[in-house]
Amino acid sequence: MDLQLLAQFVVCFAAFFMLVNASAVLVLAERKVMGFMQQRYGPYLVGPHGLLQPLADILKLLFKEELRPKGADKWLFTLAPIISVTAAFAAFAAVPWGAETTFFGLLDTPVKLGVADVNVAVLVVFAITSMGVYGIVLAGWSSNSKYSLLGGLRSSAQMISYELAYATALASVIMLAGSLSLRSVVDAQAGYWLGFIPRWYLFLQPLGFIIYVIAGVAETNRAPFDFPEAEQELVAGYNTEYSSVRFALFPQAEYINMTTMAAVATDLYLGGWHGPFLERYGLGWVWFLVKVGLILFAYIWVRWTVPRYRYDQLMQFGWKWLFPAAVLNLIATAAFILYFNA
Amino acid sequence: MPDTLLFYLFATVAIGASALVIGQRNPMYSIMLLIASFGALSALYIQLDAPFVAMAQVVVYAGAIMVLFLFVVMLLNAPQEDAAEWDRTHPLRRPGVARFGALLAGLLIVELVWAFVRVNDANAAVAARGDVAEISSVRSVGRVLFTDYVFAFEATSILILVAMVGAVVLAAREEKR
Numbered sequence: 001m002d003l004q005l006l007a008q009f010v011v012c013f014a015a016f017f018m019l020v021n022a023s024a025v026l027v028l029a030e031r032k033v034m035g036f037m038q039q040r041y042g043p044y045l046v047g048p049h050g051l052l053q054p055l056a057d058i059l060k061l062l063f064k065e066e067l068r069p070k071g072a073d074k075w076l077f078t079l080a081p082i083i084s085v086t087a088a089f090a091a092f093a094a095v096p097w098g099a100e101t102t103f104f105g106l107l108d109t110p111v112k113l114g115v116a117d118v119n120v121a122v123l124v125v126f127a128i129t130s131m132g133v134y135g136i137v138l139a140g141w142s143s144n145s146k147y148s149l150l151g152g153l154r155s156s157a158q159m160i161s162y163e164l165a166y167a168t169a170l171a172s173v174i175m176l177a178g179s180l181s182l183r184s185v186v187d188a189q190a191g192y193w194l195g196f197i198p199r200w201y202l203f204l205q206p207l208g209f210i211i212y213v214i215a216g217v218a219e220t221n222r223a224p225f226d227f228p229e230a231e232q233e234l235v236a237g238y239n240t241e242y243s244s245v246r247f248a249l250f251p252q253a254e255y256i257n258m259t260t261m262a263a264v265a266t267d268l269y270l271g272g273w274h275g276p277f278l279e280r281y282g283l284g285w286v287w288f289l290v291k292v293g294l295i296l297f298a299y300i301w302v303r304w305t306v307p308r309y310r311y312d313q314l315m316q317f318g319w320k321w322l323f324p325a326a327v328l329n330l331i332a333t334a335a336f337i338l339y340f341n342a
Numbered sequence: 343m344p345d346t347l348l349f350y351l352f353a354t355v356a357i358g359a360s361a362l363v364i365g366q367r368n369p370m371y372s373i374m375l376l377i378a379s380f381g382a383l384s385a386l387y388i389q390l391d392a393p394f395v396a397m398a399q400v401v402v403y404a405g406a407i408m409v410l411f412l413f414v415v416m417l418l419n420a421p422q423e424d425a426a427e428w429d430r431t432h433p434l435r436r437p438g439v440a441r442f443g444a445l446l447a448g449l450l451i452v453e454l455v456w457a458f459v460r461v462n463d464a465n466a467a468v469a470a471r472g473d474v475a476e477i478s479s480v481r482s483v484g485r486v487l488f489t490d491y492v493f494a495f496e497a498t499s500i501l502i503l504v505a506m507v508g509a510v511v512l513a514a515r516e517e518k519r
Contacts, residue, residue: 076370120480123397130405134377137409141370141416149416156413160406180394180480 007111015115019092023255024054026296033300064244071144072241080142081242081249084135087128088256094124095263096183098273098285113273113285114183121182122170125264129219132257133159136221136238139250143241151237154311158218158225161318166215168326169208172333173201173268182264186272200271207329209269211322213295216261218318220254223303225314262295263288270295349389356382369415373408380404394480 028043028051035042043050068077098113118124133156140152177185191199202209218225234240239250266272270291273284309317359379366372380403387396487495 073370076374079374118393120393120397123394123401127397127400127405130401130409133409134374134412137412137416138370138374141412153413153416156409156416160409160413163406 003107004109004111007107011111011113012115015092015097016089019089019256019259022259023252024058026255026258026300027057027251028054029296030300030303033297034304037301037304058248061244061248066244066246067241069144069241073142073144076138076142077241078246080135080139081246081253082135083138084132084253085249085256087132087135088253088260091125091128091132092256092260092263094118094121094128094182095260095267096121096186096272097263097288099279112183117183118181120180122174122180122185122264122268125182125260126167126170129257129260130159130163132253135250135253139242140238143238145241147234147236147240148238151234151240155221155238158221158314158318161315162215162218162225162322165211165318165322165326166219168323168330169205169212169215170268172205172208172326172330175330175333175337176201176204182267182272186267186274189271190274198271198274200269202269202271205269205329205333207325208333209265211326211329212265212269213298214322215326216265217299217302218314220257220261222254222258222299224306224308226308258296258299259292262292262299265295266291345389349386352382352385352389355379356386370412373411373415376411377404377408380408394483 031053032042032050041050043053046052046056068074093115096112096114096117100110100112136155137152140148140150140155143149173185174180177188179185179188185201189199189201193199193203197203239247242250266288272291273279273288275284275287275290279287356379359375359382363372363375363379366375380399384396384399384404387393387399
């Protein structure tokens with residue numbers, strides 16, 4: 001067997017494995033962090049310190065009865081969770097998560113860490129994540145339930161509104177790096193200013209980073225922007241009528257989307273796998289994981305400390321504050337580049 | 343060889359899905375099939391070494407415009423086209439629609455013939471410009487858009503702006519009543 005091909009396969013599988021497990025780990029982390037913030041233990045009984053809780057959850061969901069409402073659209077009801085989770089997995093394919101590796105000298109030519117090295121990676125990620133909304137909208141429509149429908153409608157309106165700010169924030173970074181490839185964006189951030197400040201775009205684009213993160217939270221339907229599933233108003237929103245594995249796919253897609261969002265933020269703003277010490281030994285991807293982990297922790301932190309917005313506030317914030325701020329940021333970045341490069 | 347197979351696969355999906363779009367009675371299914379057709383088209387663009395155009399296709403058409411379609415269909419909660427009470431013929435078979443459709447089909451045939459006649463010209467033009475991947479790169483698309491076609495580009499943006507202002511005006515008038 002071709003060793004090079006095998007190595008590429010191993011890299012792809014590693015990405016898939018990480019994503020599948022990211023959702024399990026995040027569920028547990030979410031409940032543990034929530035417990036900590038609310039001064040209680042969180043899950044504690046299954047396994048040491050409740051570490052096996054996600055496993056128990058998955059087993060429980062697998063053995064639950066699968067229900068489908070009588071008036072539901074048979075095809076779209078089945079298709080919706082599949083679209084959600086497929087889009088979530090596929091988006092990560094264009095995200096690089098490390099430099100190159102020879103697997104400690106096993107290979108002649110090094111393999112790039114990342115499923116596919118696309119030269120328009122930023123657009124690919126953006127395009128595929130924007131496909132994910134169909135899963136939610138179709139789930140809401142096909143369930144034939146008013147709560148689901150409202151959840152689906154809110155989700156589509158919300159995602160259209162925040163995608164604009166999100167894409168505009170991305171455009172500023174693309175202009176700075178002069179490339180749509182995430183790998184070149186990361187490589188443009190190697191090195192240090194004045195010998196100790198890392199050349200991260202976070203320091204050039206602080207506003208862009210904030211806009212990206214806020215829009216990212218809204219895009220992944222997380223609190224404080226979790227209107228598609230606002231439980232006080234909509235029972236459970238778009239996934240009200242789902243049960244068993246079909247239900248499980250929605251939160252899984254959400255957690256994978258969170259991971260992708262954090263990974264892209266790391267690549268765009270936090271210098272990707274660049275960091276002190278570890279890169280020398282070809283372990284840059286550890287830095288990547290650490291940075292992604294920090295962003296994900298912030299995600300969970302925000303969810304359990306900030307109350308949910310009101311729906312009209314969400315729309316106003318998106319259109320009247322976030323989007324204009326993103327456009328101003330874009331224009332300022334363009335002026336900056338013209339002034340210093342001309 | 344795999345390239346050719348993939349081309350036929352995506353071409354079949356694109357044509358099949360497009361044909362099914364107009365064959366569906368349920369607008370929801372039509373929208374999903376149209377998205378599938380756009381996806382297959384974007385795959386064809388990738389095969390033509392134009393990843394930027396492919397992704398723009400997905401972002402703009404499949405991502406933004408179709409979400410809007412879906413939103414409208416859901417909001418109006420358009421039912422299946424059950425014409426049981428008055429007219430059992432498929433909407434496409436009604437005389438007025440059929441005539442209009444025939445007219446459009448005729449135009450399409452003319453356009454296709456025109457395009458096929460010009461295939462060699464287009465190939466020659468591409469060959470003269472050099473690398474295909476270079477022509478369809480973001481940089482060249484952007485440059486052409488803001489130099490040669492800047493008038494069309496700006497005119498389009500004004501057109502969209504007019505539509506937006508119109509929508510706001512209509513919505514505001516509704517509120518006053």
